Amino acid sequence: MPTPPITELTTRARDIFRLVVEGYLATGVPVGSKTLAGPGGVSLSSASIRSVLADLEGLGLLAAPHTSAGRLPTEAGLRLFVDGIMQVAEPTAEERQAIERRIAAPGPIEAALEATSALLSNLSSGAGVVMVPRREPRLMHLQLVPLAPGRALAVLVGEDGGIENRVLELPMGLPSGALEEASNYISAHLGGRTLAQAARAMRAEIASGKSALDAASSDLVERGLAVWSEDATARPVLIVRGQANLLDEAALTDLERVRSLLDTAREAQSTRIFIGSENRLFALSGSSVIASPYRDREGRVVGVVGVIGPTRLNYARVVPMVDFTAQSLGKLIG
Template structure:
C-alpha cells in the first residue's frame, strides 16, 4: 500500500478527503459516507462517496477502524493534508498577547521559559515543551550551611535572582569558620562572574598565592564551583508543561494510549534527544504518529521549532505534543510565534 501525493488526487477525491480529515480533527472519530453526503454539501450520493473513500483507502490515506465503521485518515493521510492542503491560521491578538506576557515578567529566565511553555500548552490544548542550552550563570552570592559532619549545603544566588542549592562533601572536622570564609570570599571576589570565569580567576589567584584563603575554605570553593559547572555541562534545560491536557474525552476512551503517552513524557532524556534532532535548520518540523519512534505507540503528534539567539546560533527548541487529531492549522503558527518570542527572551 503506497501513499499518494496531492497531485494524484482529482477534485472529487480531494473534497471527500478534506471532509474526512476535517471531521477527524474535530471529533477524533471516523465518519461514514452517508454522514458526509448529508453534511458536506458535496452533492454526491453515499454510493459515490463510498467509492471515493475506497480509492483513498487503497492509496493508504484513509483506514477503517473496524468493518462497520466509517473512515478516518491514516498517519500518511494526515501528512498529506498537513504538507499539501492545510491553510495555516495566524495566532489571534489575544493568543499573541498571552504568549508575549510571559517574557515581561521579572525573575529568572527559566521561570519565564516555564511560564511561556505553560501558556503555549494552554492555548494549544497540548503538552508544551521547550529545551534550551544551560545558560552561563552569573554569580551574585554564595553561602555554605553545615548539614552533617561530612555534608554541607551550598547555596548559590545568581545575578538574575535565581537560587540554587547543592549538597557537597566536606572534610570531617571542618570548622564553621571555614564555611563563612568561603562564602564571603566567593560573594566578594567572584561576584559578577560566570562559573567558568570564577574558576579561572580562583585558579589564577591561587597560582599567584593572592587568594587569602586557608586550605579548608579553598577546598569548599573548589568543590562548590566544580559541582555547578558539572551540572551545567551535563544536560540542557528541558521543561514540559500541560501533560494533563492530553487526557481529553476521546483519550479517556483509550486509557492504554494515554498511559503510553504519559510514560513517554516521563522519559525526558528521550524527549531531549528528539528536540535536539529538531534543532538542525530553521523550519518547523511535524512528526505524525508512527513517523516518530518515541511516540509511535501512543499515536501522538509532535510539532517543533528551533529558535536562535542574537548571534544566530540555535539556543533552543520549542514544541507541543498532542493527539494526531490536533488542530495543525492553528497550532503550527502558534509554535512558530512562541519560538520567535523565546528568541527575543534568550537574545
C-alpha cells in the same frame, strides 16, 4: 504503496479528502458520506461520495474502522494533508500575549521554560515539552551574605535577570570581611562570564600570583562558584507538562527517548511534525510530535520546544503556536 502527491488527486477527491481530515481532527470520529453531503459539504450524491471515499481508501489515504462506519485519515493521509492542504491559523492576539507574558515573567530561565511548557499544554490539550538550553547563565553579580556560624547565603544575579539563592557551607575561623571581599572580587572581575569560565579565570589568576585575594577569600570565591557549577550539571535537560492529556501517559516515562527525538528537531530550520509511526525514536502508539528549535541572537540553536499529542492534533493551530513560542523563547535567551 507510495502516497500519491496531492496534485494527482482530482479537485473532487481533494475536496472530499480535506473535509474528511478536517472533520476527523475536529471531532475525533470517522466522517461518513451523509455528513459530507450535508450543509458545508460537497454537492454530490451519497453514492458518488462513497465512490470517491473508496478510491481514497484504495490509495492508502483513508481507512474505515468498521464496515458501516465513515472514514478517517491514515498516517499517510495526515502527512499528505499537513504538507499539501493544511492552512495554518496564526495564534490569536490573546494567545500571543499569554505566551509572551509567561516567557517574560521575572525569575530564572528554568521558571520561564516550565511556564512555557505548561502553557503549551493548556493551549494545545497535549503535553508541552521544552528542552532546556545546555548552557550556564552569565554572571552579573554574586553576593555572599552571612546567615549563621559556618553558613552563608549566596545570591546570584544573572545577566538574564534571573536571581537564585543557595546556602553555602563556610570554613571555621573565617576572617571578618572575607565574605565582602569575595563578593566584590566576583562581581568586579568575573562578571559577564559563565560560571565555568569564571572559575577557570579565577584559578588562572591565583596560579599566576596576580590575585589580590588572600587564601580565605580565594576559598570563598571557589565555593561560591562551585555551588552553582555543580547544580548546573544536575539540572534536567527536559521539562514536560500536561502528561495527563495523553492517551498513553506511560509513553513519557522514558524521557531519554523524548530527548533523543527533540535532538533530531535541533537540526531543523523550522518546525517539524512527526506523525505516529513515522517517528522511530519515539514509539508512541497513536501520537504525534510538533517541535521547533529556538535560537539565541547569534542564530545558534540552544533548545527545542514542542507539543506531544494524539495524531488528531489540531495541526493548523498548534504548528504556528509552537513556532511563535520558539521565536519568543529565542528573544528571551538572547
